[in-house]
Amino acid sequence: MLTPREHHALRILVGEAIRRGEPPLLRVLLFGSKARGDFDADSDIDALFLCDIHPDDRRHAARALHELAELVVEETGVEIEPWAVPAADLERGARTPMLVDALEDAVPLWPPGSPPLRPPFTPEDAAFCADCLLQWVEDGGPIVRNALEAGEWAHAATRARDDITRLATALLLLEGDTRHRRTSSLRRFEERFVRPRIVSPRVLAPLAWATAAYPPNGGRGDQNPPVTASAAFTAPLGYHLAAIMQRHVVPLILERLETAR
Numbered sequence: 001m002l003t004p005r006e007h008h009a010l011r012i013l014v015g016e017a018i019r020r021g022e023p024p025l026l027r028v029l030l031f032g033s034k035a036r037g038d039f040d041a042d043s044d045i046d047a048l049f050l051c052d053i054h055p056d057d058r059r060h061a062a063r064a065l066h067e068l069a070e071l072v073v074e075e076t077g078v079e080i081e082p083w084a085v086p087a088a089d090l091e092r093g094a095r096t097p098m099l100v101d102a103l104e105d106a107v108p109l110w111p112p113g114s115p116p117l118r119p120p121f122t123p124e125d126a127a128f129c130a131d132c133l134l135q136w137v138e139d140g141g142p143i144v145r146n147a148l149e150a151g152e153w154a155h156a157a158t159r160a161r162d163d164i165t166r167l168a169t170a171l172l173l174l175e176g177d178t179r180h181r182r183t184s185s186l187r188r189f190e191e192r193f194v195r196p197r198i199v200s201p202r203v204l205a206p207l208a209w210a211t212a213a214y215p216p217n218g219g220r221g222d223q224n225p226p227v228t229a230s231a232a233f234t235a236p237l238g239y240h241l242a243a244i245m246q247r248h249v250v251p252l253i254l255e256r257l258e259t260a261r
Contacts, residue, residue, distance in 0.1 A: 001034055001107070006045055009078035013047070014110050016068050023051040023061035026087055027114060029106040036105045045080045048106060050117075055086045090117070093124035097178035100125070121178050127260045130170040130253055137163045137246060144239045153235035157227040160238035161213040164206050167249045171199075174256040182225070186211050200248045206241035213238065 002010070014028050032046035033039035051061050065082035073079050089099060100121040108114045140163040147156035165182060168189035172180060180188050186207050193199040194207070213231030231238060 001030070001037060002045070005076065006034075006078055009072050009076040009080060010045070010047060010109060012075065013065075013068055013072045013080055013082070016071070017049065017065065018110075020064075020068075022064050023049070023053050023057070023084060025110070026050045026052050027108065027117065028110040029103070029108050029117065031083075031102040031106040035107045045078065046083065046102075047080055047109070048083045048085055048102060050085050050087060050090070053084075053086050055088050058084055058086055061086075090119055092122055093128050095119055095121060095125040096129055097121055097125075097173060101178060121176070123176075123260050126173045126176065127257055129173050130257060133166040133170040133173075134250065134253060137166050137250075140166075141239075141243070141246075144235075144242065148236060148239060154227055154232040157213060157231040157235040157238050158224075160235065160242040161210045161227055161231060163242050164210040164238075164245045167245050167253070168207070170253050171249060171256070174253065174260065183211050183214050199252065203245050203248050206245040209234070209238055209241050 010030075014025075017023070017025055027048075027050040029035075029048045029050070030046070031048050033043040034045050049061075049065055051058075053061050061084035062082070065084050069080045069082050083102075085099065088094060089096070100119060103117045103119060106116065108116055140159050144156045144159045144163075147153070147159065165185055169180070169185045171193060172178075172185060172188055175192065177188060177192070189199075190204070190207055194201055194203060209231070213227045215225050215228065
């Protein structure tokens with residue numbers, strides 16, 4: 001998994017975070033490809049810092065850990081990507097699929113001898129995530145429209161693409177399907193809902209446009225993948241297609257949410 005130099009860098013990062021007490025730590029775990037063992041030469045070292053903080057303070061905690069990580073790079077030459085997670089994020093009804101998936105393969109680093117964390121992704125978690133995704137999509141329409149009016153077509157296309165993906169993701173999560181991201185969410189949505197005619201085939205056009213709007217690698221490795229040039233050029237079409245996706249998918253999401261409650 002980790003080389004001796006990487007182990008040393010992580011010990012420095014964790015030790016300095018404990019010494020400073022900012023943010024206050026509960027657990028530290030290695031996750032991602034280094035924990036799973038499927039890393040390559042370009043893989044990052046991903047470390048999850050479970051923090052005893054209010055969720056509103058996550059940005060401050062993340063900033064503090066990234067500043068420490070930069071000092072570790074200067075001292076060791078090893079880059080570590082810290083992920084600050086408030087303890088409240090592990091409570092039932094607040095877990096995201098990304099967090100649950102990360103913890104599934106995570107290896108405890110600190111405290112020594114601490115057991116793994118394996119929280120399940122529950123229906124309450126799915127409802128929480130779907131609610132959040134619906135709110136983002138609701139906010140997205142005006143953002144895309146304003147971006148188009150301002151001539152910021154790449155920004156408009158990015159938001160339209162992401163909102164189409166959010167709608168697909170929300171319905172998949174309510175079915176308990178969590179192992180998907182971006183283009184794979186769009187493919188799985190088509191397989192699970194469009195082909196069986198649970199959702200109208202009219203959403204095939206939005207799904208195809210959104211898929212083509214991601215980079216050739218599907219945005220893997222990018223926190224905010226850019227849109228393709230063709231998607232930016234057709235941003236007004238993306239705005240129209242996102243509205244079609246919303247019209248056909250939101251009622252079904254709301255129906256599933258009502259049943260879940």
